[in-house]
Amino acid sequence: MRILVVEDELDLQEGIADGLRIDGYAVDTCDNGEDAYELLYEVDYDLVVLDLNLPKWDGLEVLAKIRDEKPELKVLILSARSSVHDKVKGLDIGANDYLAKPFDFAELEARIRNLLRRKFVQESRMLTCGAIHVDLSKRVAVVHDMEVSLTKKEFALLEYFLLNKDRVVSQEELIEHVWDQHADSFSGAIRVHIATLRKKLKAIINYDPIGTKIGEGYLLLDKGDDAHA
Structure with a gap:
């Protein structure tokens, strides 16, 4: 999942971004409302963590523009404005959640997990496809009752495939949602990570669970049918 953190306190911005990257999210950052709007126009984010006291454009102004142009985008306000009035105003404009500083x-982390589950109409903390299970709260993958050791990026790929298991996911979409703004779309990183993820899963379930549609992308399989075309 790809998240934008908009926070002008740079130490806090860095701390949030580093923590979310450890959790396996792809995270972009910026420190003012104008840059935030430009990034939101260019990138299809899954969630935005938005401070209110921002230079150039105020956070509420950015939120209003998000709701006008991207009504489905999840927004979590993170602000020192902790009064009931400020919370009500933010939620009325269209924030999905509001967390006061400190x-x-x-x-x-828990609020982000909850919002992302709602984005994908996923009420359970478990994602499942055949013998493959992912616990979103514990951030672990289990296949045939065996916990699979995955890197953060492999876990993020598997999570995204499970959230979109009924359709083909293109390489461009994976770049948008699993990698951050520093990703090189021509580096072959996606193919490398998918290859290692395939190898780890196939070693347990004895078939390749990630199908390839040539010219289209990848899809998750719940049985060993041939999905290469």
């Missing part, structure tokens, strides 16, 4: 990072 905050516990574990609570921020």
